[in-house]
Amino acid sequence: MIAGISIYEILTVTSILFFIGVYGFITRKNLISILMSIELILNASVINFVVINKYLYPDMLQGVFFSIFIIAVAAAETALAVSIIINLYRQIASVEVKDTEIMKY
Amino acid sequence: MDFTYVILIPLIPLAAFLLLGIFNQKIKPAVSGYIGVAGLSASAALSFYTAYQYFFVGGKVDGVYQTFVEKTTWMNFTDTLAIDMGILIDPISVMMLIVVSIVSLMVHIYSRGYMKGDDGYTRFFAFLGLFSFSMFGLVLATNLFQIYIFWELVGVSSYLLIGYYYTKTSAVAAAKKAFIVTRFADLGFLIGILIIGYYTGTYDFETLNNPEGSAILSWSSTSFMGLSFLTWALILIFMGGAGKSAMFPLHIWLPDAMEGPTPVSALIHAATMVVAGVYLVARLFPMYYFIEDGFALNIVAYVGGFSSLFAAIIAITQTDIKRVLAFSTMSQLGYMMMALGVSGYDGHEGVGYMASMFHLFTHAMFKALLFLGAGSVIHAVHSNYLKDMGGLRKYMPITNITFLIAALAIAGVFPLSGFWSKDEILVAAFEHNKLLYFVGVFVAGLTAFYMFRLYFGIFWGKDTQYKHVPHESPISMTLPLMLLAFISIVGGFIPFSELITADRAGFEAHLNIPLAIVATVVGLTGIGLAYVFYKKENDLADRFANAFGPFYKWASNKFYFDEIYMFVTKKIIFKRIAWPIAFFDKKYVDGTMEGIGNKTVVISEKIKGMQSGKVQDYAFGFIAGVVVLAMVFIYLWTN
Numbered sequence: 001m002i003a004g005i006s007i008y009e010i011l012t013v014t015s016i017l018f019f020i021g022v023y024g025f026i027t028r029k030n031l032i033s034i035l036m037s038i039e040l041i042l043n044a045s046v047i048n049f050v051v052i053n054k055y056l057y058p059d060m061l062q063g064v065f066f067s068i069f070i071i072a073v074a075a076a077e078t079a080l081a082v083s084i085i086i087n088l089y090r091q092i093a094s095v096e097v098k099d100t101e102i103m104k105y
Numbered sequence: 106m107d108f109t110y111v112i113l114i115p116l117i118p119l120a121a122f123l124l125l126g127i128f129n130q131k132i133k134p135a136v137s138g139y140i141g142v143a144g145l146s147a148s149a150a151l152s153f154y155t156a157y158q159y160f161f162v163g164g165k166v167d168g169v170y171q172t173f174v175e176k177t178t179w180m181n182f183t184d185t186l187a188i189d190m191g192i193l194i195d196p197i198s199v200m201m202l203i204v205v206s207i208v209s210l211m212v213h214i215y216s217r218g219y220m221k222g223d224d225g226y227t228r229f230f231a232f233l234g235l236f237s238f239s240m241f242g243l244v245l246a247t248n249l250f251q252i253y254i255f256w257e258l259v260g261v262s263s264y265l266l267i268g269y270y271y272t273k274t275s276a277v278a279a280a281k282k283a284f285i286v287t288r289f290a291d292l293g294f295l296i297g298i299l300i301i302g303y304y305t306g307t308y309d310f311e312t313l314n315n316p317e318g319s320a321i322l323s324w325s326s327t328s329f330m331g332l333s334f335l336t337w338a339l340i341l342i343f344m345g346g347a348g349k350s351a352m353f354p355l356h357i358w359l360p361d362a363m364e365g366p367t368p369v370s371a372l373i374h375a376a377t378m379v380v381a382g383v384y385l386v387a388r389l390f391p392m393y394y395f396i397e398d399g400f401a402l403n404i405v406a407y408v409g410g411f412s413s414l415f416a417a418i419i420a421i422t423q424t425d426i427k428r429v430l431a432f433s434t435m436s437q438l439g440y441m442m443m444a445l446g447v448s449g450y451d452g453h454e455g456v457g458y459m460a461s462m463f464h465l466f467t468h469a470m471f472k473a474l475l476f477l478g479a480g481s482v483i484h485a486v487h488s489n490y491l492k493d494m495g496g497l498r499k500y501m502p503i504t505n506i507t508f509l510i511a512a513l514a515i516a517g518v519f520p521l522s523g524f525w526s527k528d529e530i531l532v533a534a535f536e537h538n539k540l541l542y543f544v545g546v547f548v549a550g551l552t553a554f555y556m557f558r559l560y561f562g563i564f565w566g567k568d569t570q571y572k573h574v575p576h577e578s579p580i581s582m583t584l585p586l587m588l589l590a591f592i593s594i595v596g597g598f599i600p601f602s603e604l605i606t607a608d609r610a611g612f613e614a615h616l617n618i619p620l621a622i623v624a625t626v627v628g629l630t631g632i633g634l635a636y637v638f639y640k641k642e643n644d645l646a647d648r649f650a651n652a653f654g655p656f657y658k659w660a661s662n663k664f665y666f667d668e669i670y671m672f673v674t675k676k677i678i679f680k681r682i683a684w685p686i687a688f689f690d691k692k693y694v695d696g697t698m699e700g701i702g703n704k705t706v707v708i709s710e711k712i713k714g715m716q717s718g719k720v721q722d723y724a725f726g727f728i729a730g731v732v733v734l735a736m737v738f739i740y741l742w743t744n
Contacts, residue, residue, distance in 0.1 A: 026725045034721070101718060 007055040011048065018044035031085050031095045035078065042074045106163040108173050108194045111155055114148045114202060115241035118209075121145075122234030125227050134226040138217040141230035145213045145237060149206035152199075159199045160604055170196050170609040172311055176247050185306055192245040193310060196605040197387055197462055201244040204469045207592070208376040209237045211585035215477050216368045218581035219484060229269060229366070236262035240377050244384070248308035249298045252385065256294070256349070259378045260287050266373060267365040279361035286358040290348020297341030304334055314391040316450075324396040332397065339393055339401035343386060343408075350382025351435045352442060353412040357666055359435055363427040363489075367480030370427060375434050375476050376469035383441045383465055390458060390607055394450050406446020410541045413439025415664070417551035421558065422650075422661035425489045426479050429559050430472070433515070436548060437468050443545065444530040447537040448607060455607035456614070457537070460529030463601040467522035470596055471514040474589035475556075478508035481582055482563055485575035491559070495566040500575040503583045505564045507590040512560045514593045516553035517628045522596030524625070529602075531624055532617045546627055553631030558646075561639035 017040055024037030046067045053063025089095055121144035125137050132140070164170050176191025213233060220229050239258035246252035261284075268280030302308055304327060305320040313320045320335075327334040344355075351359035362374050373379070386393060386405055393402040413436045420432035441461045448457025481504045486494055498505040514523035527549060534542040577583065602614035638646045650657045659665065 022728055026721050026728070097719060097721065 007051060010051045014044045014047045014051070017047070029097050031088070031097060031100075034097070035081050035085070038081075039074065039078065042070060046070050106158065106173060108155065108158075108192065109175055110151065111192050111194060111202075111245065112175070114151050114155070114206070115238050115245065117144045117148045117151075118234040118237035118241065122231050122238060125231035125234060129227050129231065132227055137227040137230045138213075141233060142210070142213045142217065144234060145206065145210040148237065148241070149210045152202040152206040155194070156199050156203050159194060160196075164194075164196075164199075168610055170604075170611075174247055174311060182302075186302060186308075188250045188308065189248055190251055191247040193247040194245075196609065197384065198244050200462060200466060200605055201384060202241065204380075204466055205237065205240050205244060205377050208372055208469055208473045209233070209240070211473065211477070211589055212368045212372040215371075215480070215582050215585040216366075218579045219368055219480055220366065225269065229266075232262060232265050232269070233369075233372070236266065236373060236378075240381075243381060246310075248310060249301065249313075250308050252388070253291075253294065253298060256345070256381065256385075257291065259373075259381065260284060260291070260349075263287075263362070263373050263378055266369040267362050269366055269369065270364070273364070276364040279358075279364040283358040283362045286355055287348045290355050291345050293341040294345025294348075297338040297345065300334055300338035300341070304338075310388060314389065316391050316395055321392060321395045332400065335392070336397045336400050339389065339396060340404060342389065343382075343401060343405055346382030346385040347408060348382070349385075350379050350438045350442065351412075352382065352408050352439065353415050354666070356412065356416065356435050357670055360428050360431045360663070363425070363431050367427065367476060367483060370431070371473045371476030371480065374431065375472040379434060379438060380441070380465050380469065383438060383445065383461060386442065386445050387458065387462060390445065390448075391450070393445075394448070394607070402446050402448075404446075406443050406538065406541060409439045409442025409444075409446055410544045411439070413437070413443060413548045414544050414551075415439075417548045417555065418660050419663050420555045421551065422657060424491050426482070426491060426494075426559060426563065427476070427489055429555060430475055430479060433475075433552065433555065434472055436552065437464070437472065437515070440527070440530055440545065440548065441465055441468070443541055444533050447533050447541060449537070450607050452606075452608065452610065453612045455612075456529060456602070457533030458607040459602050459605055459614070460526060460533050462605045463599075464526035464530055466599075466601070467514065467526045467593070467596045470589055471511040471521075471523060471593040474507060474511040474586060474593055475515070477582070477586055477589065478504050478511065481578045481586065482508075484578055484582070486571070487573075491562045493569065494563045495569040496564070497575060498564040501564075501577045503577055503586060507583075507586040508560060508564065510590045510593055512556045515556050516632055517549055517624055518632075519621075519625060520597060522593050524621075525597035526601075528616065528621050528624060529614065531620050535617075535620055546624060549624055550627040550631040553628040554635050557632045557635030558639050561635055565640050 021037045021040030021042075021044060024040065025034055028034050028037060049063040049067040049070070053060065057063070085095055088100065092099055121140055125132060125140060158164070159170075159173075164173075173194040174191060176189040176193075178187050179190040180188045182188065213230070216229065216233065220226055223229065236259060239255050239262055243252055243255035243259055246255060264280050264284040267283050268277050270276045298308070301313070301320075305313060305323070307313060307320065312318055315321065324333045324335045329337060346352075348355040359374060359379070363370055365374070393399065393405065416432040416435035416439060420429050420436060423429045423432060441464050444457045444461035444464065446457070448459075448461065449455050450458075481501065482494065482497060483489055485497070485501060485504075488494070510521065514521035517524045517527040531542060531545050531549070534545050600614075603611040606612060638649070662668075
């Protein structure tokens, strides 16, 4: 609990962070940027878990533990995504979304 | 008495069929023949044991033969109406077991010689097994539906065996014809069964056939077009029986069915399957007799009498020996139907019923013998036509003698089996219907004539010069001939009137001497005429044929019945009815469906651009949707 800062302010910040991530996910043309946007979305939710745990149920730890799980899963997922992107780059020498349209068929 | 073991009689040939059918390619032909013969021998032994147990040990209670039923419910229609599967033991089913097993066993043994070296040897024995299974099942059926199921199964086996030489166009056409004609007749059978089920609430023979039962007593409670519904049902059921038994006018398939191998003709189209129609009427005999004072039974009598006369006339003119025998079979089946038709129920009144079953038995034996003999001749001469034969007695002594015995038996010469059964039929006809009696006597004369025309034409007549000298068939073929000849000689002495009667009680049969003398004289006249015409080669027969002029031509063309059917089906049904319907179906029904399909394709071509394949686009849609929904819910909740 941080003195002088209420839960609303922190939730506002995480909401902004979340929508920045969503905006980035939809508009970026580069796979790496999209991946980064996904990280932003995840981080917003992690912060939410911690904050709600701390402010509403101070004597419990579930939210904190859950955020650790999310960080671990996010790390694994990022590693996987990066490896796919590297493979893609080896195939078509590009990480642009428009160059991957061939996979549609 | 416990007759549970009877279930094995149909199951053994079924096992043989499955074994030979599944391992068709792996079994050596010699082995498959033995498997078939062994299976049928087991069935035949069991059949004889059953007959012994039933007739002489435990079948009788207070002088009346009882019905034994072992069954299990197979399918429930409604709470009260169910289809059972099981076995029914009564005098006629036991008698049929004997007939089917003897003839089938003989044909199995015979086929080992006749079909030797044929490509589909194993297939042939497999189909014979299937047929034997179906026929046993038909005979043992406990209710109308079970008999119908096996009825169709024998139809299928018959189809498979007629079309056995499936590379021959005529055989394929004949197989189809046999199947379609009998199928058409079976439509009537099915409707009849359903009517009976609807009005009596049961399919069981035992309940239906009880003379004091509700099924028979309630016949007058319903009526349709002047007749009881049950009478209509019986007429329709007889239509099915007429189709299987080749009664006029559904007889057209039987002569063509001779395209099958000769042992098949002997088994299916002479001795067993074609008598299924007679058996069916006999099976429902109390219904036929008691409902509406035997109206349906009269139809049976007249159809039978007419068919027997009609077929006998055609038989005289045919030149293919198997076709002569086919028409002869049709004629004799007509005889059996006629005997059933003129039968009464109690005691000596029921002589027609007894005579019909008696004739069924003796006819199965000597007609199978005639066919097997003809097969032996065809095997030696490699031709079906009388013109290629003649003088064969020198080359084939056993076939000659056995064929002669069978011909004498069918002509009704004392004391061979045919004499006794035919005499009983004529007695029955004489006592109940004089017109049919005269038809019967006339047909007896015709039968003797055409049968000896055949005999003299094959074994005497002109001395044909053969390219390959014909020789007697191997022992596997002559053995069944001799056994069947033996039965044909002594079969008449079986006391049928004490074993198989309509009321099950039996009666004392005695020979009606005057009628027997009339029949014998007529028969001998027929034989004598044939002797004069065909013993030595002469032109008497041709001169007589010319004297009859157009009538002879009609008869030799089977009264143009095939052509009439072709005209009706092709010119009228196909062209006037089926073709317009097919046009409507193709143009409008199919057109509508295809239009819907085409429109779907066009629309999807148009809208497929919406699917870009980019996750980002989908994510945008998804998030936009979530946002819109969120706004809607917030709006709803805040108000």
